[in-house]
Amino acid sequence: MSGGEGDSTKMKRMVDLLRSGAAMLADVCPLCSSPLFRLRSGDVYCPGCSKRVIFVKEGEDASKLSQLQAISELSSTVSQKIMELTTMAKHESDSERLYELGRCILTWLEVFERVKRFRE
Numbered sequence: 278m279s280g281g282e283g284d285s286t287k288m289k290r291m292v293d294l295l296r297s298g299a300a301m302l303a304d305v306c307p308l309c310s311s312p313l314f315r316l317r318s319g320d321v322y323c324p325g326c327s328k329r330v331i332f333v334k335e336g337e338d339a340s341k342l343s344q345l346q347a348i349s350e351l352s353s354t355v356s357q358k359i360m361e362l363t364t365m366a367k368h369e370s371d372s373e374r375l376y377e378l379g380r381c382i383l384t385w386l387e388v389f390e391r392v393k394r395f396r397e
């Protein structure tokens with residue numbers, strides 16, 4: 278053996294991890310593409326890099342984060358639309374068009390209210 282970290286060393290670590298009660302995850306290490314393991318302590322460990330990996334847990338955290346991001350984007354889009362429609366209404370003299378604009382504004386306001394409630 279040259280003393281380098283070969284696949285057999287990695288395999289041995291993986292076996293040791295499984296023996297210690299760690300669970301193999303479906304995700305791989307972004308650095309060495311080894312399968313990642315969740316230790317009983319909850320930490321995620323890479324047997325290839327032989328170190329702990331800071332990893333966004335699949336499911337809950339990631340989806341909640343993107344959900345919050347989407348909500349904040351939606352919220353700014355909605356307030357922008359309401360302002361645009363208000364400006365349009367200001368310059369509109371056709372009553373039918375005004376009626377349509379009013380309905381649009383009401384719809385957006387409703388979305389805005391829901392988004393606000395969701396964020397609270």
Ligand SMILES: [Zn+2]
Pocket residue numbers: 306307308309310311323324325326327
């Ligand atoms: Zn790794």
